[in-house]
Amino acid sequence: MWRCPLGLLLLLSLAGHVALGAKQGRVRRELAPGLHLRGIRDAGGRYCQEQDLCCRGRADDCALPYLGAICYCDLFCNRTVSDCCPDFWDFCLGVPPPFPPIQGCMHGGRIYPVLGTYWDNCNRCWQAGNHSAFWGMTLDEGIRYRLGTIRPSSLVMNMHEIYTVLNPGEVLPTAFEASEKWPNLIHEPLDQGNCAGSWAFSTAAVASDRVSIHSLGHMTPVLSPQNLLSCDTHQQQGCRGGRLDGAWWFLRRRGVVSDHCYPFSGREQDEAGPAPPCMMHSRAMGRGKRQATARCPNSHVNNNDIYQVTPVYRLGSNDKEIMKELMENGPVQALMEVHEDFFLYKGGIYSHTPVSLGRPERYRRHGTHSVKITGWGEETLPDGRTLKYWTAANSWGPAWGERGHFRIVRGVNECDIESFVLGVWGRVGMEDMGHH
Template identity: 50%
Template sequence: MWIGYKILIVSHLITEIWAEKQYLSQREVDPGADFTRNHTILEGTRFKRAIYKGQYCRSFGCCEDRDDGCVTQFYEVNALCYCDTFCERENSDCCPDYKSFCRGEKEWLPHATPWYTEDRWTAQNYSQFWGMTLEEGFKYRLGTLPPSPMLLSMNEVTAVPAIIDLPEFFVAYYKWPGWTHGPLDQKNCAASWAFSTASVAADRIAIQSKGRYTANLSPQNLISCCAKNRHGCSSGSIDRAWWYLRKRGLVSHACYPFLKDQNTTNNACAMASRSDGRGKRHATKPCPNNIEKSNRIYQCSPPYRVSSNETEIMKEIIHNGPVQAIMQVHEDFFHYKSGIYRHVTSTNEKSEKYQKLQTHAVKLTGWGTLRGAQGRKEKFWIVANSWGNSWGENGYFRILRGVNESDIEKLIIAAWGQLTSSDEP
């Protein structure tokens, strides 16, 4: 009987190995002494390159000749696809966007959209913006006031260690899985000042506490209770938001969720806290969401300004977590769908209203490098917006790195969580 079991086990293992080879070796590669590359998407940075579902060569880049490392995950069919010229053989295993992106063949453009750049960031008309004028988009979908003189006069901090071998591709989520938070949707509440501040603070506290406190923090708590930002959903400043986080603190997003109806009655502050005399505050009211029982108050240290140098920003993110950035929003940014964003002058450039821009607060979570159709490399930041997951690349966007595109590198803010000895791991 034992011999029979061993035969079954060996047979099962052989079947599993054969199935894996069939799945991973779609190119009929003959593994030999010189072929040691494992094509599983979980090896090294392979899975990290396939962040944007539906975007393949646009996210990974294009390769010449046969390059078995030029591979990414084809989510729709649970398989691998390639972005090298070898994929164009009879049994093609090219990615869906290979011909349009790598070979420059014409693809169907979004209807009535004037923005489609030579570097191929694509645009889309979003239903959430339908019926809005450009002025209304600026008024309702942004909401961060220009940086105050106090913020701009802050000394820049340089990250340590001074020298580090930075990777070509990095996303905070992969270094700290479960400790960083995805984009929320501010809807028509002009409060990116609150959404970005709360999100950066939540990530930093989770990372600093090594996962002990992973709650996303409540932007509604800031919108309703930060008396120094009385405008609420009609814009606010990030320096006052960070002041509130230091002095009063925030509860979790689950405790104080974002209100769909931001009228005056609903927008009254529904939380209160008191100090224990040592700088730590404790909630004196239950959560507005009565299903959530934890009304813990989370606080941060005073914010600090990170150097605007590209390398210094990268070092800050890889060591300490995502950072906050203030950027200039032009009219074309509302239509961003995918690719590496850079401002493109619209066909209406002669109209004065299309020359306007406003400030917006976002969260930098990582960076990368893309090999373009001409073989040149394009560096980019990976940034979380606050317009929901249906906008951009699942709520994120990529933007040119190292050239201060749209002022994205001009003012970078970060902070530490205010944790006691009992809070820290």
Template identity: 45%
Template structure:
């Protein structure tokens, strides 16, 4: 039998000699405590003890003598705590433990880190939708390796898709590869982008639309003004719906008012990069300030200033001066002042279904702001109504935000059960792979998700081309003269009509005054 003193001396000799060897070192970020966190009396273990370990960086380090026998897997404070030997940590600021290949704790009976039939090693990571998972030791009992995943709420949730599709709802849901892997918080931040309306904007007095004709059961601006309604764009991962919807409505109105003489698509990137007064670019913006910029500064075409923020998630620096008259575009094309378009002051419509329909039918698409809730991202087809499937879940599962889109028409859907679903046709800005080729239908007449609460219209303006400017003014005057912009303002009472011989003279004067004031703005 060997002498115990000789064994102890031999062990220390091996340890000290190993300290002088070229071994893997840890950085100052891992100085500990590690072994010192173990229960008193069990901090340092003799011989081999596979339970004498501490979790570290998704794997384990050890506090027994065997930790340096074959593969270096000692805890960073093992030498100082167990042997009183001070080792200088590596100057490297961060440390990643190397994979342990020669030691597998005998007390761990199985590895549950399996995905799609593939077994992962301790410390390995994978991405599960919007959550990152790492294979770590589970203390048990029994002790085993299993996945530890983040707990973020994902934007696309297969359980919600199944619940919508099999729950008797008026719409269908689907998975989108462009949205897979994003959290719900990411969706609100990067896929929307319209700030809630300020109090003074909400108080904006709406116009009254004259309702003097029968409104059809269905209408589509793409059919009435063929080739004049601009296609759906994709804002990508940039909260820029405030810029996309404003420039899209202005583009459509210019095409319609010019009777096809102007078919240019206005640049949302120009507005995104250059309209910086209290706007936050890809983090959101206000609609009233977007229209102010269109009215005062104007916006060039998409061909001149192409969209790039969807890939960078940044608005970028403005590359066009506010009063630039010549030079080159960001795209390299020649800058033309006549291709910088403006808009008149926007006007608000009353939140009445028929008045919104009449405005779209007479003058073209309008801009609408609505509240996007957690299930809308998964919309595929049908007439959208909020499913409210997350009503019993935590608030973080029901995050919502505001989004702005174009309303381009309406219609009616009759179900096999005999139900009638009235809907708006809206153009989104998430690309043509989303929804019904980039469009969606949403319940009409019930202010679903506030879609009818704040609806905006505007007319376009031309700055450089005199011929086009006169064409727009002539067509606009014809609309006003035909009474399509104003309804009768005869709102006086019975007594006043008797005094005025059955007429509301004061209101007629007000009507003429409003017309004259509008003409002066043109």
């Protein structure tokens, strides 16, 4: 059954690797079917304009990657079989495109706009959008550079769960958001860029909130993912992926400094050379306090205090237990499987839509990611049923999803989100409560 206005967008972002070669000669390009004839419709976006590209005559180098294909910004663009970039006509020629782009997708003979949200047979659809951060990236690259949590070993997956017991007659609220219970102590999502380091970003995000909550707001650090990426090197691979259990071990035994002290250096995909060397090691300072052995890499910041946590614990996968833990102790970390359609999420309550079934396997790849769950809620559907969801923070920056956050169906282990959920306590001593 059709679920969402998504078919087009998946065609767009999963368009194959059969790129039209930019330098493969006149005949090949003249005979190549136009992008629109290959099912690729305008994804919007400023291609020629972004690169300030408008070449005179025939210039095959005047090309840009376009959703798995190549589009051109030169005046050779054939008017009937077009390989032009979507904004070629209005930016380079100042005229409307000869075939108006379909902004949306067809369902039942109707065209639905890309950013709409629709009901179909009483099923809520989530909204899809086209994120400029992913333009020119293939699905393979998205999975390789935008995730980066290695699925835990069976030993770790079988980690003893701590069961949270609900008291007899205890009723949890229908909606909860950590930032409302703990204002100013819940930090906004960071952006991992093309660094496959969600293992470090989600760990730092949950630890930041929990240290802030457990110190009653005396310490409110944004902890440094870069400190983990560069210094937690035992069986970890920095921007090429890492393990959650190793990240929490490091935070407990070594600790990390703030993001201000040790900012994210950002690693572009395929960047040659080793990861940035570790700039900070911690040393004990007596009475449980630790301080880094070096000055902050950010020379404008002097505070190189190290923050630590207690041993991490795993929650049961029952949504009520996760909810109670979240409400009492703060945001939790969750593992999840990311499928091709999650990259396109713009808003609404996400559930994986298997629109790519029947397509070649390379369009159906998925990978393991980790995120911070911050709350929950529910929506009533038109037929009276209730759709329950989690709210969570991703690490793909504020432009993705709902200001960097997303909602996902709760209680049915959607995309494995309830299969491996972790909590931790900030290590906070009495002396920490007085002078921060």
